[in-house]
Amino acid sequence: MGASLPRDTRDTLFLLAVIGWVAFMQVGHTPWWCTALTALVLVWRTTLALRGLPLPGWPVRVGLLVLTLAATFMTHSTLIGRDAGVTLVVVLLALKTLEMRARRDAFVVFFLAFFTLLTHFFYSQSLLTAAGILVALLGLLTALVNAHMPVGRPPLSQAARIAGGMALMGAPIMLVLFLLFPRLSPLWGMPGQDETGRSGLSGSMKVGQIAQLVLDDDIALRVRFEGRPPPQGQLYFRGPVLSDFDGVEWRALRSGFSQSMALPTDLRVSGEPVRYQVTMEPNRRPWLFVLEATPQGPEVPDNAVRMSNELQWFTQRPINTLVRYSAESYPTFRYGPQSQVVALQDQIALPGGFNPRTLALAQALRREHGTGPEANPRLIDAVMNRLRTGGYSYTLDPGLYGQNTADEFWFDKREGFCEHIASSFVILMRALDIPARIVTGYQGGEINGVDGYWTVRQRDAHAWAEVWLQGQGWVRVDPTSAVAPGRIGSFERLRAPQGALAGAIGNLNPNLAAQLRAAWEAVNNSWNQWVLNYTQGRQLDLLKNLGFSSPSWTDLAYVLIGVVMAVSLLGAAWTLWERQQHDPWLRLLRRARDRLHKLGLESTDHTPPRELALRVQQRWKNDTVDAGAAARLAQWLLQLEAQRYARPGSGDATLSRLQREFQRLAWPRNTDA
Known part of the structure; x- marks a missing residue:
């Protein structure tokens, strides 16, 4: 079908297809009406091209522009900013095709499409996104090259080969700039997705407000261990610690009390540390996830870190880009006060009017197992045994809970996911006057047999408990392990539904x-x-490998300038060599053409030797003096053409022989002189 279409129609359809691909890649990040309007405009423009109909006038285009602006403002409440800007760019790219009448308009569309390609990196820098952008880039380059070939009907495959060659020639320059150009801080953040109803972490936890949890298979972080990794059941990556409970929602403890009222950290580690490297996906939170417990802060490029008195590591700014850091953790540790302090009262506080049956259960357990700090370990064991033997189950579909979430868990539903179990456990501990709080983070993961990295996903988000015991400090207790041991070990993990x-x-x-x-x-x-x-630190490491003892940004600039100069000199030398080594057949033909020009016989660079021979014969056919010389010159020109285009092995003269004969030729005179 493409071969029968006029060239303008064919080129327009190809460009529309490329624009459609560029817009399609933004479907997940733009409103539904943006996708619908863009598709409608592109289909309309395709129909106009196929039927040869005129483009719409300015009132229609202005009306669509006003509609786009109004819809964008209603959706985003603004016309500026990342999301509103991307929406406008995508629709305006489609609308611009409705006034694409000349090559100048096409060039505007080309470069607007190139700009739209860049906006994909606002949302993702993954390998899949890069592959999609590469396809679009090659398509746009092909259309751009084709637009610079206005004569005839060159096939799109020819333009694609030229575009591919241009991309390959530019690849070394791109690689050099990638390695040596100074790495600037990101100009935009990487947004996360709404976590409501999905596994993952947030700064608070509303118990029982989600009837069904959807497991999120997105990767949260990757871990490479140095040496033998710990057992999977010990992989607890610590995140936010939640101590403040209002009956419905758990939050981090309110700040505002003095340092004298804060719980001391008093971290004590022992044994051999576990060394590992973490590659963490952007999460828009100032949290670093490390194994318990990590006394020394990880080094994050261009971001200061600090540890709270709850052993959680924070960054100075939210993590909006992929980061990699090394850490050293001790599986054997103790922390927190060894004896009662005033600040522990915050860890046993419960709001009034909630969970009366759980409070009654706590009184019954106290009567059965005793009171005082020495009875607390027995009480914890009794509660864990109740979870193991009381018919409780771990499920992602527990239904909605009411106001008294702990009562419903302990006595009615007897099922839930880790947030229900951990929350109900901590509420019961506090009812027993045992200081307790919720710790959230990630637990477990799975090893990738291809590259050896441990992959921790959002579905590995977990909530467990910490209880305070006299003489021991804070002790991790995971009540989910009593209900569903497979959730903590390496078996029977709940899986996200597959596509x-x-x-x-x-x-x-x-x-x-x-x-x-x-x-x-x-x-x-x-x-x-x-x-x-590939961060600033890795750039400087590259300079160290090149021999710089203490590399700086000045050294990086010198290396970049040196590489640019070396490449420029190499390009100049190649150009000189290419000129000297140019096709000798073409050089010989040019010498003959220049000699004939001096004799008054004009020709162009595209005039073949056979045509020159014919012109020579016609010019001097009536000249009795020079007819013989003209005939020998015409014969030489025919031999020159045969040497180039004749079938190999046909016995034609070699190029070196023709070059020698050219020196001995007797040239006719210029009769016009």
Whole structure:
């Protein structure tokens, strides 16, 4: 069908297809009406091109522009900013095709499309996004090259080959700039997704407000251990600690009390540390996830870190880009006060009017197991045994809880996911006058057999408890391990529902599905490690490998300037060599053409030798003196053409022989002189 279309129609349809791909990549980040309007405009423009109909006038285009501005403002409450700006750019790119009448308009569309490509990095810098952008980039380059070939009907494949060659020639320059150009701080953040109803972490925890939890398979962080990793059941990556409870929601303890009222950290570690490296995905939070317990802060590029008295590590700014840091943790540790302090009263506080049956259960347990600090370990064991033997279950679909969430868990529903279990456990501990709080983070993970990294996903988000015991300080207790031991170990993990394609492959061959997933994640991790995580520090490390003892930004600039100069000199030398080594056949033909020009016989660079021979014969055919010389010159020109285009082995003269004969030729005279 493309071969029968006029060239303008064919080129327009190709450009519209590329623009459609650029806009399609933004479907997940723009409002539904933006996608619908963009698709409608592109389909309309395609119909106009196929039918050869005139483009709409300015009133229609202005009306669509006003509609776009109004819809953008209603959706985003502004016309500026990242999300509103991307929405406008996508729609305006489509609208611009409605006034694409000349090559100048096409060039505006090209460069607006290039700009739209850049906006994809506002939302994702993944390998899949980069691959999609590469396809769009090659398509736009092909259309741009094709627009600079206005004569005839060159095939799009020819323009694509030229565009691909241009991209390959630019790749070394891109690599040098990537390695040596100063790494600036990100100009934008990487947004997360709404976590409501999905597994993952937030700064607070509303118990029982989610009837069904959807497991999120997105990767939260990747970990590479130095040496033997700890058992999976000991992989607790510590996050926010929640101590303030209002009956419905758990939050971090309110700040505002003096340092004298704060709980001392008093961290004591022993044994051999676990050394590892973490690659953490952006989460828009100032949290660093490390194994318990980590006395020394990880080094995060361009971001200061600090540890709270609850052993949580914070950064100075939210993590909006992929970061990598090394850490050293001690699985064996103790921390917190060893004896009663005033600040522990915050850890046993409960709001009035909630969970009366849980309070009654606490009184019954106290009567059975005694009172005082020495009875607290027995009480904890009794509660854990109740979880193991009381018919409690771990589920992602517990239904909605009411006001008294702990009562419903202990006596009615007897099921929930980790937030229900941890919250109900801590409420019961506080009812027993045992200081307790909730710790959130990630637990477990799975090793990728391809690259050896441990992958921790959002579905590995977990909530556990800490209780304070006299003489021991804070002690981790995971009540979920009593209800569902497989959640903490390496078996019986709840899985997120798979898509249709992944589910089909998994049903046919589970091992193949797991291997494909591991391979893809290993490739994506390599992209993260070597491309997205190429930081300022790694640039300076590169200079160290090049021999700089204490590299600085000045050294980096010198190296970059030196490389640019070396490449420029190399390009100049190659150009000189290329000129000297240019096609000798073309050089010989040019010498003959220049000689004939001096004799008054004009020709162009595209005049073939056969045509020159014919002109020579016609010019001097009636000249009795020079007819013989003209005939020999015409014969030489025909031999020159045969040497280039004749079938190999046909016995034609060699180029060196023709060059010698050219020196001995007797040239006719210029009869016009």
